[in-house]
Amino acid sequence: MTKGNLAIVLHAHLPYVRSKEPGSLEEDWFFQALVECYLPLLETLEKALRSNDQKPKITIGLSPTLLSLLEDEVLKNRFAKWIDLRLKLLNSLKTNNEKATIHLINHLNHQLASWQKFGGDLIGRFEQLQTSAVIDILTCAATHGYLPLLRENPEAVRAQLKTAVREHKRLFKIAPLGIWLPECAYYEGLDELMLESGLRYAVLDGHGLLNANPRPRYGLYAPICTKKGVAFFGRDSESTLPVWSARDGYPGNPNYREFHRDLGWDLSNKELEKIGINEKRPLGIKLFKITSQKTSLENKEKYDPESAEKSVKKDAKNYLIDRKKQLLELENSIKIDPLLIAPFDAELFGHWWFEGPLFLSQLFSQSKKEGIQFITLKEALQKNPQIQLCNPSPSSWGQGGFHNYWLNESNAWIVHQWSKAGREMITICSKGLKSDSDIRIIEQAGRELLLSQSSDWSFILRAGTTTELARERIDLHLKRFWMLIDSIKNNKISNPSFLEEIEKEDCIFPLISPTDWKTKV
Numbered sequence: 101m102t103k104g105n106l107a108i109v110l111h112a113h114l115p116y117v118r119s120k121e122p123g124s125l126e127e128d129w130f131f132q133a134l135v136e137c138y139l140p141l142l143e144t145l146e147k148a149l150r151s152n153d154q155k156p157k158i159t160i161g162l163s164p165t166l167l168s169l170l171e172d173e174v175l176k177n178r179f180a181k182w183i184d185l186r187l188k189l190l191n192s193l194k195t196n197n198e199k200a201t202i203h204l205i206n207h208l209n210h211q212l213a214s215w216q217k218f219g220g221d222l223i224g225r226f227e228q229l230q231t232s233a234v235i236d237i238l239t240c241a242a243t244h245g246y247l248p249l250l251r252e253n254p255e256a257v258r259a260q261l262k263t264a265v266r267e268h269k270r271l272f273k274i275a276p277l278g279i280w281l282p283e284c285a286y287y288e289g290l291d292e293l294m295l296e297s298g299l300r301y302a303v304l305d306g307h308g309l310l311n312a313n314p315r316p317r318y319g320l321y322a323p324i325c326t327k328k329g330v331a332f333f334g335r336d337s338e339s340t341l342p343v344w345s346a347r348d349g350y351p352g353n354p355n356y357r358e359f360h361r362d363l364g365w366d367l368s369n370k371e372l373e374k375i376g377i378n379e380k381r382p383l384g385i386k387l388f389k390i391t392s393q394k395t396s397l398e399n400k401e402k403y404d405p406e407s408a409e410k411s412v413k414k415d416a417k418n419y420l421i422d423r424k425k426q427l428l429e430l431e432n433s434i435k436i437d438p439l440l441i442a443p444f445d446a447e448l449f450g451h452w453w454f455e456g457p458l459f460l461s462q463l464f465s466q467s468k469k470e471g472i473q474f475i476t477l478k479e480a481l482q483k484n485p486q487i488q489l490c491n492p493s494p495s496s497w498g499q500g501g502f503h504n505y506w507l508n509e510s511n512a513w514i515v516h517q518w519s520k521a522g523r524e525m526i527t528i529c530s531k532g533l534k535s536d537s538d539i540r541i542i543e544q545a546g547r548e549l550l551l552s553q554s555s556d557w558s559f560i561l562r563a564g565t566t567t568e569l570a571r572e573r574i575d576l577h578l579k580r581f582w583m584l585i586d587s588i589k590n591n592k593i594s595n596p597s598f599l600e601e602i603e604k605e606d607c608i609f610p611l612i613s614p615t616d617w618k619t620k621v
Contacts, residue, residue, distance in 0.1 A: 104321075104427040104438040105475035106339065108460075109303055111280045112138065112446035113163035113244055115556040115573075116608060122178050125381055125569070130169050131182045132384040134222075137450035138170075139211045140457035142225050147461065149234050154464040157474035160226075160446065161238035161280030164267045165554070167223060168608045171271070176220040183212045186385055189363070189375055200387040200403040227272055236476035239268040239276040239299075242609065245553035246506045248287040248494070249515050253522040255529075256553070257290070259616040261297040263550060266611050278302060278477055282555050284335070284443070285496040285503065291330040301331040301477055303443050304492055307501055309334030311493035321430055321438040323481065324490040331481055332492050338426055339442035342419055343459075346452075347393065350415040350459070354390050355407040357454040361388040361397045386454070412455050416462030420470035427472075439480055443497075511561040514574060521549055521581055522617075528588060529617040538588050542614045544599060545584040547606050552577035580606075 114133060117126030148156035169175055187208055194201045218225055229235045241247060242263035250256040261279070269275045279299045281290075286304055294302070306320050309332060316324050320334040342349045350356075364372070364383035372380065388400035389408070395401075423440060430438035449456030467474065475483075498505040507515065525545065533539050552574055560570040580602050587593040 101473055102424050102427045102471040103431050104440070105473050105480065106423055106427075106440045106442065107159060107333070107475050107477055107480060108157075108463075109159040109161070109280075109333075109441065109443040109477065110141075110446040110449070111161040111163075111240070111443065112166055113161070113240060113280075114166045114169060115554045116165045116168065116243065116551055116606070118169060118172060118175065118605070118607075120605060122181070123376065125566070127175070127178070127182075128381065128384070130175065131179060132382075133447055133451055134179065134215075135183065135208060135211045135384065136454065137447050137457070138222060139214050140450050141446065141460070142222065142229075143214055144457045144461045144464075145229055145234055146225070148464040149229070149232055151465070153468060155467070155474065156234050156464045157476050157479070158234075158460075159236045159238060159278070159477045161240050161278075162226065162268075163240035163244055163280075164242050164264045165244065165608070167267065167271055170222045179215065179220065180212060183208055185375055186383060189383075190385065198402075199405060203403070203405040204385065204387065223271055230272070236278065236478040237268075237272065237276065238278040238280045238302075238477075239264045240280045241282050242267065243550045243554045244282045244556060245550070246282055246285055246503075246555040246558060247290060248285050248496075248503050249506060249558075250518060250522070250553060251287055251289075252519050253526060254293065255526045255617045255619060256518070256522040256549075257293050258296065259546065260550065260553070261293055261299065262616045263546075263609055263612055265297050265299070266613070267609055270611055283496045283498050283506070284308070285498075285506075286332075286492050287494050288491070291326045291328045291492075294330050295328045300329065301333070301481060303333045303335060303441060303477070305495050305497035305501060306334045306337060308332065308492045308495035309490070311495070312490040313493075314490060316490055317488055318434050318436060318438075320441065321434060322436055323439070323484065323487055324492065325487040326491060327489060331487060333439075333441045333477060333480075335443050335497060336440050339423060339440045340444065342422070343442070344444060344448070350419070351448075351453040351456075352390065352393060353408075353411045353415065354392050355404065355411040356390055357386055357403050357408065358388045358390050358397070358400050359386065359452055359454075361400050362386055408455055409458065412458045413462055413466075416459050417466055417470070420463060420466055420472050423472055424470055436484075439475070505562055506555055506558045508562060510564070511558040514558060514561075517574075517578055518549075518553055521552070521578060524585055525549055525581075525617045526619055528585070529614045530619040533588075533614065539614065541584050541588055541593070541599060543612050544603055544606070545581050545588075546612050546614055546617065547609055548577045548581040548584065548602070550609070551606060552581065577606075 148154040241260040245260045278301045281302045323331045323333050325331045346352045362382040363385035389403040391401045557570040
């Protein structure tokens with residue numbers, strides 16, 4: 101076996117996209133992620149666990165908003181119908197030699213069977229994998245709030261962290277020790293709030309460690325620790341770029357499934373209306389392969405699953421061989437067993453890159469032959485009790501490496517709104533609330549404030565995609581927040597059914613605590 105280890109870290113997250121009515125675009129995001137990413141990922145890990153030749157180990161962050169969607173009974177009851185609609189459409193297109201269509205039909209049927217076998221309990225399946233020491237589950241900030249932009253009110257950051265820890269403990273019966281910081285974003289002093297919440301380690305982008313003070317002795321290839329006792333790992337670009345990049349990495353293989361060619365764009369409005377969809381949008385039905393990077397979408401060739409599988413085996417072998425070379429080179433230059441940290445958005449595996457779960461499966465099955473050992477972040481810390489003391493550098497893994505993707509001309513206006521609402525929440529919570537009705541109201545106000553802080557909406561505004569939806573979400577949650585705050589100030593709810601309606605719609609974080617926003621004396 102090669103000295104050193106490879107730590108694959110996945111971050112699974114979706115914003116809170118629960119909606120009252122079925123068939124929304126946001127609901128599609130969730131169901132597509134289920135059928136393309138989360139269900140295949142679970143099956144990959146469970147299958148590897150049962151194998152005598154494989155020793156799968158990954159670290160995975162499950163955001164509280166994603167967990168709330170996975171737990172939601174309303175969404176669970178809609179999933180089978182969502183699958184059935186797509187199966188009917190695919191069956192109407194099927195011909196005897198249509199490999200791509202038959203493959204997707206089989207895939208959807210298989211994922212539905214996997215869902216039904218466990219009663220839709222993905223959280224229980226993740227928990228079992230953690231009990232079996234296959235995965236180490238991290239939490240995230242409660243609603244994936246971009247913490248450096250909330251730092252004006254430290255209590256707002258604390259509420260994001262403590263709400264997340266409380267929710268994680270409710271669902272998994274154990275408090276998390278690690279956290280996936282949203283967008284791997286760090287600022288000076290965040291480690292103190294992490295420690296206060298019981299969080300002891302996280303991942304940063306490489307420059308968060310390389311620009312640390314003092315400069316780490318072993319660079320990216322060992323964790324560092326702050327004086328507060330919080331450890332940080334650094335992303336290794338050599339280990340991530342081949343998997344991350346659609347242009348230069350494996351996902352750009354001509355045999356792999358094309359993400360952007362979707363039947364939802366190909367069908368006419370009339371054809372979509374026949375199946376109950378009133379607007380053009382992706383359906384998660386993709387039947388073409390990349391063909392080449394230069395091939396236009398309308399000229400893509402049909403997907404061949406057998407060719408794709410052969411490419412996956414080859415790419416997985418190539419990845420392991422390159423990591424082996426990297427570890428052998430590092431052995432000659434540093435005195436410790438090197439650690440390679442490869443963090444990714446979980447949705448890369450299956451959603452953006454359809455063959456991603458099969459790639460992971462091949463990594464596990466070929467790792468022993470290639471001499472690569474996998475490890476979780478928790479195990480890596482247990483193996484390295486003595487860690488160099490360093491202060492990480494402010495950083496993120498977003499474009500530019502710092503905070504500008506979430507703070508620019510397209511979305512900077514939100515920060516003032518967060519700060520203003522945060523100050524009001526802190527003031528009320530610090531004074532204390534006497535009546536049960538006021539406590540109930542401020543709890544819901546806390547939920548609305550947290551939901552408005554999701555970095556997803558800032559990201560969408562900057563990316564320029566579904567910007568109207570992002571603005572609507574931010575405005576909706578802040579409007580509800582201020583209506584609830586005004587009802588406390590005026591000691592009266594203008595519409596008695598209003599509170600019940602939004603409690604039913606934004607039914608997240610049942611254990612939310614207003615004391616998280618209380619100023620420390």
